[in-house]
Amino acid sequence: MSDDTRKDYRDTVFLPKTDFPMKAGLADAEPKWLARWQGLDFYKRLRAERKGREKFVLHDGPPYANGDMHIGHALNHVLKDMVVRTQTLLGKDAPYVPGWDCHGLPIEWKVEEEYRKKGKNKDEVDPKAFRAECRAYAQNWVNRQREQLKRLGINGDWDNPYLTMDFQAESIIVAELLKVAESGQLYRGAKPVMWSPVEKTALAEAEVEYEDIVSTQVDVAFEITEAPNAPELVGAHAVIWTTTPWTIPVNQAIAYGPDITYNHLEYERTSGERIRVLIASDLQTEFEKRADVRIADFVGPGDPISTTRLINYYRGSDLEGTVARHPMHHLGGFFAKPRPFLPGDFVTTDSGTGLVHMAPDHGEDDFLLCKAHGIDPVFAVEGDGRYRADWAWLGGQGSVINPKFNGPEGPICSDLKAAGGLLAASADYSHSYPHSWRSKAKVIFRCTPQWFVPMDKPIDGQIPLCKTEADIRSAQGEGRTLRETAMAEIERVRWVPERGANRIGAMVSGRPDWVLSRQRAWGVPITLFVHRKTGEYLVDAEVNARIVAAVRAEGVDAWTGTDPQVFLGDAYKADDYERIGDILDVWFDSGCTHAFVLESGRWPDLRWPADLYLEGSDQHRGWFQSSLLQSCVTRGRAPYDAVVTHGFTLDASGRKMSKSLGNTIDPNKVIGESGADVLRLWAVNVDWREDHRIGPEIMRGMTDAYRKVRNTFRYLLGALDGFDEAERIAASEMPELERWVLHRLAELGDELRQCVNDYDFTRYVTALQAFCVHDLSAFYFDVRKDSLYCDAVTSAKRRACRTVMDTLFHALTRWFAPVLVFTAEEAWQARFPSEDGSVHLLDWPEIDAAWLDAALGEKWATIRAARESVTEAIEPFRREKTIRSSNEAVVRLPEVAGISAADFAEVSIVSAVEYGGDSTVITRTEAEKCARCWRHTGDVDPATELCVRCDEVLA
Structure with missing residues (x-):
């Protein structure tokens, strides 16, 4: 039919x-x-229904309020929402308060860009008005990002987010800074820090990205004037190699490796002039490839011909007490001072000449080695990257990051060549170099007076706001340094994935002191008074309380907008104190979010510490670390118990996303x-x-x-x-x-x-x-x-x-x-x-x-495997249209354990199953199809066209 x-x-x-x-x-x-x-006011309703349940707190890391939501924002917030919703599903009270970072260079730079488009100079604008524009700019992007993130379905307290620019938040950031100051873990010092000449401010490591560039490499000769352990070196030239020619005008010494072998060689220059040089023996060949020299034949009247160019060799320690003079010594003053040889354990023979020129203004190793020998920075390079106007060589010129200024034909190389001190110069050295994340311009290491938190100074006494004295001892230990406290917390905290502990641990174990100060307008001020004669900053609880109260009432403008005598009260004279004009590193701002979000009481559903922080893996050097350090120095422990990190989103080909691409x-x-x-x-x-x-x-x-x-x-x-x-x-x-x-x-x-x-x-x-x-x-x-x-x-x-x-x-x-x-x-x-x-x-x-039921699970795994084999066996017949539906198939196969042939036929959706034989055999059924269920069961009544089952159902 x-x-x-x-x-x-x-x-x-x-x-x-x-x-x-x-x-x-x-x-x-x-x-x-x-x-x-x-x-339904769903977030508040959920809080009310979960009140009294076990708490789970994820503290939101603040994105910058300076652009539309990008794919990284979307991924990050979906993952956070997954955490909050799954913890809620488990029956917990898991609130979520979103937040934004509103201070700092990224926002200030955007506002300045608008100024530049209009031909205006930011420095000519009233700072208070400029800050107001920064605040309005940030608020605009907070509003836009908030709606975009809400559209993702993120459930949170969107009507009451935290903003680092809220007056209450700013006042708590100030209070946290003053706690650091009160604990003695704050000092003002001059150290080389990463500095952006374009943005005219110090930068944090997290504000820097590395790009490949091509630089000018130079070999410069410093004539040796004294060598008590090797007199024959007097008149020879110590050769240094550098890829930052602009640091030569600030050179103050030469470093050598005490265990390195150095050769005293004689060469002939293109001009015919002979020159004796001192370089590391392992780097001699590389030097000869770069330099304008050829092997001298040492031939003189009556002298035997000699092909050797080596005069002598020395162990680095033999160079102790050696002194050279700067190639520009004829300028007098700073340049006429002797350049001592100093032992440096950082000197290697990986590249260069094995002798390293020391500019304590522009390198951390340089700074530390020179400081140990009584040599101080000279602050020759200004904030915009130019040499200061009174500098004897190139005064008022620059910018030092300009490739032409540093190039082989630039003023530095030209002057060195004229003075006979340039042995090689070529603009062909490829290497990775730090750039500002915001402006994309190259940064420099520059020594400036800044405010630091020491990593290795013992933290004595009680840490403000630790819960109990026992907490202090257990979390921090007596006299433990900030580095030691942070490393102990890294070991305690749960890191997901686990390698995150090694990543942040390596960064904290080797990081320098924390630079807190920035030279910008839009941020939380460093609210300190420094005595003009002693150089010590004022620590007075009453003064600090007045400062905090003023910022809470008026925001950051209160610091510069209030007569300093109002803060100082009757106990101190304003004329005796300098009011600091720097602002805080924005990472200190975000590092304090745990204080004003989890502890302030504004969000009573939250509590300190957080159960979890979740951000991208770049935050091991950013927010995770600044939060860790800030909390450790003020509370003796991390503000979180666990940290989850995610990677970066690339395009379909695995390339980093960029608008230019x-x-x-x-x-x-x-x-x-x-x-x-x-x-x-x-x-x-x-x-x-x-x-x-x-x-x-x-x-x-x-x-x-x-x-x-x-x-x-x-x-x-x-x-x-x-x-x-x-x-x-x-x-x-x-x-x-x-x-x-x-x-x-x-x-x-x-x-x-x-x-x-x-x-x-x-x-x-x-x-x-x-x-x-x-x-x-x-x-x-x-x-x-x-x-x-x-x-x-x-x-x-x-x-x-x-x-x-x-x-x-x-x-x-x-x-x-x-x-x-x-x-x-x-x-x-x-x-x-x-x-x-x-x-x-x-x-x-x-x-x-x-x-x-594990046994049942194993049994049905076997049955399903057998079913799949039957389906595969039927497929060729379906392709050939011999069998149109599996219901038309009769299957003969070896017995499937634990299930009858009739039940296996139902599971396999076939007409019938017969057990027997060694293989699976498929044939087409002769049975009629039920007009209702379409199964070929062999019991269809020709009169009704129904199988017995369907007939009974309809009856």
Whole structure:
């Protein structure tokens, strides 16, 4: 009988029924859910419902308020939202207060850019007015970023975020600085720091990025005038090599390696002049390749011909007491002073000449070695990179970072050549060099008076605001330094991934003293008074209290806008004190966020310390470290108990994103086209702990993955149409297949809990997706659709199936809710519509531990493997159209353990199974097809065209 002449029983089949659409339309639907949550004041409601529960605090690291949300922001905030939502799902009270960093160079530079476009000079503007513009600029971007992040579905206290430019925050930053000062862990000193001549300020390591450049390399000769241990060196020239010719005008000494072997050689220059030089023996060949010299033949009247060029060699320690003179000594003054040879353990023979010229103004090694021998910086280079006007050589000229100024034809090399001190110069040395992250201009090391927190000074006495004296002793130890305290905390804190401990540990163990000061306008002032005669800063609790109160009332303008005598009171005279004009490093600002967010009481749902900080891996040298150091110096411990780091988002080819390459991915555009849930699914699917990729093809894959999850929800909703508690059946009464599903659900629940504890959200979401696609859609749903559609509503098997599907729906909507925040809510409301209900108010689904059955799991793993073999065996027949549907197949195969042939036929969705033989044999059934269930069961009544099962259901 043909299908066309069969009776139509479609109206008797229990097909899935739901209004949950297959097409998501996320870009249009998601804003409506956001509006609904906003109308419910959802964040506050969640806080009220979770009040009194175990607390979990993730402290938000502040992004800069200076641009639209980029893909890194999106990834970071989705991961934070995953933490907060999964901890909430576990039943905890997990508040989230977002925040922004509003001070510092990135924002000030943007405002200055606007000035430059208008031909205005920032230095000619009233500082208070300039700061007001910076504040308005930051607030504008806070408002824009806030709406963009809310569109991602991030649940937080968006109406009350923290801003480092709030007056209360500024006052607490000031108070934290004064605590450091009161503890004695603050000093003013002149040290070389990274300095941007373009931005005219010191920079932190975190504000610097390294780029490959080509520099001029020079070999410069310093004539030796004294050599008590090697008199024959007098008149010879010590040769130094450098890639920063601009530091030669500030040279004060020459460093040698005590254990290096040095050669005393004679050469002939192109001019015919002979010159004797001193260089490391290991670097002689490299020097000869660069320098304007050739081997001297040492031939004189009556002398035998000699081809040797070596006069003598020395151990570096033999050079003790040697003195040279600067090539520009004829200028007198500073340049006429002797240049002593100093032993330096940092001198190597990796490159150069083995002799290193020392400019204590422009190098940390230089500074420390010279300081140890009583040689002080001279501050020859101004903040804009020019030599100061009164400098004898090149005064008023520069900028020192200008390649032409440093080039072989530039004034430095030209003057050295004229003085006979230039042996080689070429603009061909490729190397990595620090640049300002903001302006992209090269930075220099420059010695300036700055404010520092020492890393290696013992912290004696009580640390302000430590909870108890016992806390101080246990966390810090008696007389422990800041470096030692921080290293101990790094060991205590949990780092995810674990290598983060090594990364930040290496940075803290070798970092110099913390430079707190900046020479800018937009930031929190260093609110110190320094005595003009003694140079000591004032420590007075009453003065400090007045300063803090003024900043709390008026913001940072209070420091310069208030008569200093008001702060000093009657105890001190303003004329005796210098009011410091520097501002704080913005990393100190952000490092203090734990103090004014977690401790201030403005957000009572929070507490100190935080359970977790989560940011990109670059924050090991940024926010993680500044927060660690600030908290250790004031509280003796880290402000966090765990730190999670993620990598950077690259384009589809693995390249760093940049506007110049045109390979950036705008998350706002992705959301507008595909929806936030698809972007969120990408964020947790990628291996975000490493650097990861995004691109159009990758996002198409995420759309497909999303569609499969959505279809799982849709199928469950349709299958559960009309389900009520009267249908529910106990697990003990269920068929084995349903008990296996519950076993898998219990296994999955345990795995997901572990993922939450491990912050392993990639495994979390991939385990969920795999369960939906492989365990449910490709297997369980496929097997049970016949029973679901065609069994009687009173059938125990169908009731068991619907009971399991109800359990699956409750579990999957909750587990997916932290990932697909909009879709999970849509699915929940489709089944349980409520004006004020939400899937996001629910706890972790109830999973009965008794569902776990390892033996059952192993058994059904074997059955599924056998089913897959049957499916593969049938496939060639389907391709040849010998068999159109697996329902037409009769399968003969070796017995599958633990399941009858009839049950295996149902599981494999075939007409019949016969056990026997050594291989799988497929034949086409001769049985008629039931007009209702379309199965070929061999028991179809020709009169009704129904199988026995369907006939009974309709009867």
